[in-house]
Amino acid sequence: MATFGATLAMPAVVRAQENNSIWDIFGHNRTMRDVDREGNTATALSLIETIEPILSFDTAYNLQLAIQNYEQFVAVNGSWDLPTQEMFGLMLGHRRKQVKDLKRRLMINGDMAVEERINDTFDEKLDAAVRLFQARHGLIINGQIDEPTYYALNVPTDYRLNQLRLNAMRIEQWASALSDRYVVVNIPAATIEAVEASAVVQRHTAVVGKADRATPILNSKIHQIKFNPFWTVPKSIIRKDLIKYMNEDPEYLTKFRIRIFDGKGNELQPTDIDWSTEEAVQYTFRQDPGAENSLGRCKIDFYNKFDVYLHDTPQKGLFGENSRFFSSGCVRVEGVDQLAAWLLRDNGGWDVTNVQAAFESNERLDVPLNNQVPIHTTYITAWANRQGTVSFRDDVYQYDAAGQVTFEA
Template identity: 70%
Template sequence: MRLNRRTLLSSMAMVGVSAALPSVARAQEGESIFDMFARNRVLRDADRGGNTAAAEALIATNEPILSFDTAHNLQLAISQYEPFVAAGGWEEVPQEIYGLVLGNNRRSVIALKRRLMSSGDMPVVERANDLFDEATDRGVRTFQARHGLIVNGQVDEPTWYAMAVPAQNRLGQLYLNFQRVQAIAAKLSDRYVVVNIPAATIEAVEGGMVAQRHTAVVGRVERATPILASKIHQINFNPYWHVPKSIIRADLTKYMQEDPEYLTKFRIHIYDGKGNEISPTQIDWTTDEAVNYMFRQEPGAENSMGHCKINFHNPHDVYLHDTPSKALFGENARFHSSGCVRVDGVNQLVNWVLRDNKDWDQGRVDATFASNERLDVSVKTPVPIHTTYITAWANKQGTVSFRDDVYQFDSQGKISFDA
């Protein structure tokens, strides 16, 4: 059976996790008065914010995910994982650790601590007790940061799933990604943009260092973001959105059957082959008739591309763009698009791309966004862009990061993507 969240969690009793912890808790079953005092002290004194900051600092370095240095760091990680895996790796995590949070006083906390210690997420101690203390909270947050999860200190579903992946699997990821990075590193220039699909992140790299890092939303499995190499050559400010036929067929026809006012609400107009606008009522939405027409969304806050589109030549008709759906950037698994890539803080990336266009700075980019003015700007010095598939990498601090094999390329053993 292939390892995934569904198979790991199907047999589990779902334990509810409280969204907020009281400063003073009632005694848990079988807990002594001394244990209760210790737990309340932990809840009172733990620096959750400081633990999150410390965890995120381990990964928020200026080292690129894709570089020759990354290949070297992956080699070092492999040399550490190999003897560990040969010795048996970390223990299988029990179902009982699911749902654990700061202040819990249970036997299962010992298993959680052993798991965190074995992967280097918390310091090794000779004898672990059963209290989910501040060191454990910091360890869980460190683990979450390394695996690209929301850093909340709770052993929630994504965290439990990531902890349940065997060390042998993680070593396999390191082997594959070392080869992937090594193959691409020789093609890199001094200045480039990397979209790492499994991490759903974007890095703007210059002089071997990350100048900017952005959260992204990439293609869902059935509409995957393609792996490619190209150059960013144009910025469309406040663009029209011409709806692709695939989305007309798969989405718009369904939306119009559910809500006949959908196109009007989102300022989408329909045109025939001669450029004449037609009414939505002229189309039979229960058929594929709609794909014979051109659908164009007006610039503005509702536009699916937000305030800009970043163009690079490719045969897949994909691009980077802004989005009105900002809430998606806060999710663990950001695989929602139809192949294109949505960029958080895209105005900063646009400013970086337009560096050699001397008449553009951050102020002008922001003002153009706010104006809703339609404007196309050619990039004076086109910037290389690589969309990649890196599920494991390491930095010079020795911090190793992993991501889910969302497109199943790891399970297929794919190294080269002919990008």
């Protein structure tokens, strides 16, 4: 699918720019002035960010309703039309015949109210519909048919229906293990929800594992928060990354304050190691606390055999990406200070202000939770809320393609 989109989409941008008439440009400028794009984005997000947890029995019920709607559409219509290459690059103010096709598609998807007469102008209503479509698919909301949006439009109806069915079964299984208070990491969405009394009290953007270094799916309990932690580099990262970085830049370890220790705790120098071999794997590499530490200011520990955890990060810019699959299995958390305060509330004296003060102190501090909080790392690529809004995400680890419903937790 990505190859198809990449080969067809880019030439369409050039054609779209070349084909702009003086009337198209004039209409574009006038429409741009009149449309409340920020308001359209806010409306789209309000339809997505409800208090319902992704992982809950309510979502399982809502998915069944969505499945019925999709099955009915497929039975009557077969499939919706996939976008043509000329649809790529459409944006507010454009006047083209492909705009009509886009409107029809978004009416079918429920992103736009059905209209009897459809014109060829990319107007305010279509801008709002595109932004809702982007929000439902976890894309950067800009109102344009850019590459990620084009790819999402290019997914066939039967594929989406299969996603709904698979995820309904997954959620029904996982929901049976839920307690009153829990944390959910949804890997395909790269998001985190803090849930209490069947309602989401916090949402966080996340960065999760790459396809070849997947974040594991599991049920566990968060038991400890470490402030200003050391980072001990996993052997897999030493082997796959660190040796390569040192060959590219012999000052890498010094720049990032990573120290080397042998099995007896003696500190070594980078020059003591033969970087042309895998000798480095037999040593311990530990990064000192600080702003450049790979774990940032906070590490959130939960029991597991994979040596993964939630943590802060100095690379805040990654939270703004469409696709946030950059880690080696651990989960980076945007706004980790708020999540830490929520987790520590039963310890007394830990509000956001105190958490931030602990960050700024640069002092090492480990705080066990008085009440451990369940955490579920999950794989949900489709879900629905009570408003009938259906969301989808890419099958990054190919579990949908394999038809996998049950996971070892």
